[in-house]
Amino acid sequence: MSAVPVVEQDLERVIAGRPAVRPAGLDDDALLALHRSLVRLRVYDERSVVYHSQGRIGTYAIFRGHEAIQAGAVHALEERDWIFPSYRESAIGLLRGLPASTILQWWRGHPSGWWNPEEVNVASICVPIATHVPHAAGLAWGLALKESDAVAVAIFGDGATSEGAFHEGANLAAVFRAPLVLLCNNNQWAISTPLRDQTAAERLSDKAVGYGMPAIRVDGNDVLAVHDAVRRGVEHARAGEGPTFVEAVTYRSFPHATADDPSIYVDRERVEAERGRDCVAAYETYLRDLGVLDDEDVQTVREEALAELRAGIQAAEDEAPGDPELVFAHAYADPPPDLARDLEELRRVHER
Amino acid sequence: MSATAVATRELMLVEAVNDALHVELARDPSVIVLGEDVGRLGGVFRATAGLREAFGEKRCIDTPLSEAGFLGAAVGLCMAGWRPVVEMQYDAFSYPCLDQLITHVGRYRWRTGGRMGFPLVIRMPYGGGVRAPELHDDSPETYYVHTPGVKVAVPATPADAKGLLAAAIRDPDPVVLFEPKLVYRTARGAVPEGEHVVELGKARRAREGSDLTLVAWGAMVAVCERAADDLAAEASVEVLDLRSLKPLDDEALLASVRRTGRCVVVQEAPRTCGFASEISALLAEHAILDLQGPVLRVTGYDVPYPYWQLEDWYMPSVERVVDAVRRVLAF
Ligand SMILES: Cc1ncc(C[n+]2csc(CCOP(=O)(O)OP(=O)(O)O)c2C)c(N)n1
Ligand SMILES: [Mg+2]
Numbered sequence: 001m002s003a004v005p006v007v008e009q010d011l012e013r014v015i016a017g018r019p020a021v022r023p024a025g026l027d028d029d030a031l032l033a034l035h036r037s038l039v040r041l042r043v044y045d046e047r048s049v050v051y052h053s054q055g056r057i058g059t060y061a062i063f064r065g066h067e068a069i070q071a072g073a074v075h076a077l078e079e080r081d082w083i084f085p086s087y088r089e090s091a092i093g094l095l096r097g098l099p100a101s102t103i104l105q106w107w108r109g110h111p112s113g114w115w116n117p118e119e120v121n122v123a124s125i126c127v128p129i130a131t132h133v134p135h136a137a138g139l140a141w142g143l144a145l146k147e148s149d150a151v152a153v154a155i156f157g158d159g160a161t162s163e164g165a166f167h168e169g170a171n172l173a174a175v176f177r178a179p180l181v182l183l184c185n186n187n188q189w190a191i192s193t194p195l196r197d198q199t200a201a202e203r204l205s206d207k208a209v210g211y212g213m214p215a216i217r218v219d220g221n222d223v224l225a226v227h228d229a230v231r232r233g234v235e236h237a238r239a240g241e242g243p244t245f246v247e248a249v250t251y252r253s254f255p256h257a258t259a260d261d262p263s264i265y266v267d268r269e270r271v272e273a274e275r276g277r278d279c280v281a282a283y284e285t286y287l288r289d290l291g292v293l294d295d296e297d298v299q300t301v302r303e304e305a306l307a308e309l310r311a312g313i314q315a316a317e318d319e320a321p322g323d324p325e326l327v328f329a330h331a332y333a334d335p336p337p338d339l340a341r342d343l344e345e346l347r348r349v350h351e352r
Numbered sequence: 353m354s355a356t357a358v359a360t361r362e363l364m365l366v367e368a369v370n371d372a373l374h375v376e377l378a379r380d381p382s383v384i385v386l387g388e389d390v391g392r393l394g395g396v397f398r399a400t401a402g403l404r405e406a407f408g409e410k411r412c413i414d415t416p417l418s419e420a421g422f423l424g425a426a427v428g429l430c431m432a433g434w435r436p437v438v439e440m441q442y443d444a445f446s447y448p449c450l451d452q453l454i455t456h457v458g459r460y461r462w463r464t465g466g467r468m469g470f471p472l473v474i475r476m477p478y479g480g481g482v483r484a485p486e487l488h489d490d491s492p493e494t495y496y497v498h499t500p501g502v503k504v505a506v507p508a509t510p511a512d513a514k515g516l517l518a519a520a521i522r523d524p525d526p527v528v529l530f531e532p533k534l535v536y537r538t539a540r541g542a543v544p545e546g547e548h549v550v551e552l553g554k555a556r557r558a559r560e561g562s563d564l565t566l567v568a569w570g571a572m573v574a575v576c577e578r579a580a581d582d583l584a585a586e587a588s589v590e591v592l593d594l595r596s597l598k599p600l601d602d603e604a605l606l607a608s609v610r611r612t613g614r615c616v617v618v619q620e621a622p623r624t625c626g627f628a629s630e631i632s633a634l635l636a637e638h639a640i641l642d643l644q645g646p647v648l649r650v651t652g653y654d655v656p657y658p659y660w661q662l663e664d665w666y667m668p669s670v671e672r673v674v675d676a677v678r679r680v681l682a683f
Contacts, residue, residue: 058484058485058660059483106485106659108661109483109659109661109663110661111658111661111662127486127488128444128445128448128487129417129445130417159416160417162417162418162421163417163418163448164421164448165448190388190389190417191388191389191393191396192389193388193389193392193417197416259396260396264392264393264394265392321661322661322662324662326658326662327653328653328655331654331655336654338654339653339654339655342653342654346665349672349675350665350671
């Protein structure tokens with residue numbers, strides 16, 4: 001028997017569709033706000049794939065199907081709580097007020113894709129796998145040392161759990177009782193590597209036992225299930241009880257990124273089946289059954305999101321290209337003097 | 353010129369890497385390939401394509417996502433008698449493996465008093481100019497070449513990619529091969545069929561000249577060749593492709609610079625303590641009286657590799673190389 005509980009939701013139940021019962025603690029406004037966030041993320045992702053095909057953004061990491069994990073988590077947090085995204089959650093800052101143009105610029109390789117994490121409590125996009133887990137542990141721990149009641153959520157993939165940085169961050173967070181939720185997007189693939197080649201553990205949530213922290217395993221396509229799991233992790237953290245591991249089980253039924261050709265390795269039938277379990281459609285059906293959402297609402301929310309993206313890409317494209325000066329900016333508060341000489345020489349040679 | 357004509361095939365650089373792996377796995381049953389996505393997918397750049405089909409799952413292995421783990425495992429695989437060829441998916445994603453590299457890969461032979469060998473290879477695509485998101489553009493050769501016990505090679509042509517990789521696999525010591533991803537599919541050339549080995553530690557004169565030597569490796573060799581073209585009316589510029597940073601062909605380097613009397617070193621990596629500094633120091637130590645001007649370095653800058661809309665400002669350009677050459681010539 002393990003000393004800490006692994007709470008496992010009945011995944012089958014959720015896959016089969018939620019009964020039209022109102023969840024405790026979420027009124028109609030909260031349910032609709034969650035829907036709006038899902039749609040904003042969905043539209044951001046859909047448009048980004050199109051923008052990529054039009055050559056308007058660079059290589060892009062698609063997150064279609066993972067919106068429920070992202071929106072579910074953000075809505076379980078307070079604004080003072082921090083989010084540590086990986087590249088897969090690149091647009092999660094939208095839900096904290098970052099303009100779409102900022103995130104689009106990141107994928108356009110433009111330096112105005114930089115944002116100030118402190119303004120939105122969203123850390124920078126982390127590209128190297130799992131290396132942000134210790135950052136989130138440190139931030140959460142550091143806030144607790146200052147007697148803040150804010151918490152942090154780090155989001156990472158199933159593959160990330162194989163990295164040393166994940167292990168070290170999780171262990172450290174548990175030892176220091178850092179107020180952290182470790183949210184694993186288990187989409188069952190790391191590029192072409194399936195989960196069974198990633199771990200011999202039956203469930204990723206079982207790893208939590210070794211760190212002495214509780215785990216909750218939920219259907220990552222069910223936004224309410226993710227919301228509930230993260231909320232419980234957050235409450236546990238705020239109560240000073242330390243970190244929780246949340247495993248959100250989903251499936252990557254789209255390419256890893258725009259540069260990836262999954263036809264070499266995927267199981268087409270499984271992909272088709274998984275696409276039929278779409279998290280946005282499932283939630284819309286649920287809200288309709290509850291009588292909270294109708295076709296018109298869906299249309300309105302979608303159009304707002306499309307307008308947000310149209311304005312975002314326009315703003316991004318209207319921006320002047322970055323000046324060479326930015327190559328040398330920001331690495332140091334107090335730059336060594338040779339950087340200024342380098343810039344001068346670069347301008348002389350390129351007459352800029 | 354060899355007396356017997358060697359059959360060649362026109363290949364892209366990444367195809368030449370793949371060819372070398374096929375040939376070496378067929379030649380030596382103790383050679384195995386491991387890394388992230390090298391098996392089912394055949395590598396994100398297709399460098400390991402077809403290996404799993406040809407040699408089976410046990411010789412082309414998809415590892416968990418754990419660079420320190422699988423490089424450390426490669427040390428153990430060597431102890432068990434294998435010759436692992438480890439792929440790091442990208443330059444900057446090799447950083448987690450540096451712990452194993454520095455504390456073990458480069459030291460284990462030494463630690464056994466030379467009794468045990470660690471014939472492992474680390475290969476990785478490296479370098480910028482590919483319009484990729486953050487940390488897909490680094491040139492980390494310095495970290496590796498600075499590590500005692502480790503050899504480092506960097507091909508610039510398809511034939512050298514094949515030959516240096518084969519040499520690395522056959523070498524008794526750990527060798528790191530940096531593959532210039534910028535020219536993975538644009539550098540094309542004749543590649544000898546079958547077994548082809550390019551000895552480590554031999555530079556290649558990519559272009560002959562008498563007024564100045566441009567020294568480079570990897571993707572910067574082509575930049576130097578273009579600069580030499582642009583300067584053709586003004587000066588006769590030699591281009592020396594080092595091919596191997598450790599062991600370094602200091603004889604070829606010194607012979608060339610003694611002859612031309614001038615040298616500019618071009619590297620993509622940040623300047624401070626980059627390998628260009630090493631070349632510069634060697635010339636100061638051994639060729640000071642042959643030099644007719646300062647040895648200049650054209651390098652990336654001492655800042656994180658920029659977001660890609662700015663990367664052309666960061667990468668050494670033909671213009672910057674030409675400018676440096678003119679400054680040395682005018683000295
Ligand atoms: C340290 C490191 N190694 C390798 C990579 C290359 N890489 C990018 S995404 C990826 C797979 C990640 O899988 P997972 O953690 O499951 O997240 P997902 O992409 O499925 O969201 C790999 C290997 C990387 N970014 N960082
Ligand atoms: Mg995954």
